[in-house]
Amino acid sequence: MEKNYITEKTFEGIDFSVEGFHPAEYDQCTFNNCNFAKCDLSDSVFADCGFNACDLSLAKLGNTAIRDAIFIDCKMLGLRFENCNEFGLSFTFDNCILNDSSFYKIRIKKTIFKECRMHDTDLSEADLSAGVFDKCDLKGAVFNRTTLDKADLRTAFNYSIDPELNKIKKAQFSLPSVIGLLNKYDIKIA
Secondary structure, eight states: OEEEEEEEEEEESSHHHHHHHOOOOSOOEEEEEBTTTOOOOOEEEEEEEEEOBOOOOOOOOTTOEEEEEEEEEBBBBTTBGGGGOOTOEEEESSBBOOOBBBOOOOOOOOEESSOOOOTTOOOOBBTTOOOOOEEEOOOOOBBBBBOOEEEEOTOBBBBOOOOTTOOTOOOOTTGGGGGGGSGGOOOOOO
């Protein structure tokens, strides 16, 4: 079955969880206030697309291609980004809720997370080199064999990162949040 190709179209306030979502190749499209919650986005392509105030919670991302997409003010609970098509995988997140999502083992260097809530997000074995976590709440986020070389976490908070289990060469941290690098030692700092 051949996929539809949709370019430079704006989708406004569509509830795809009711109307149904049809896989297609979306190029330079904008989605405003759309509901993709629990939708199957598998095998779709989103290239240079913008998502504004959308709910993508628990959407299925099997072989979904996301290239240079921007997510602003989106609710994105429980997404499994590791199921995406890895070719050209790139996105930016601004003021998004990414709680309980997973970036397990994916290479997303230079990714920008700005003012995102990332509670219990799995970042295990991901390559986040030169990534930016600007004012992100990383409470309960899992960093296990994660590559954070040259990453900027100066304004991130509530993280716990074990420097012995993760690559953090030339990463940037600031006080007081840098204490999150010492959590495993169960020490008190006055």
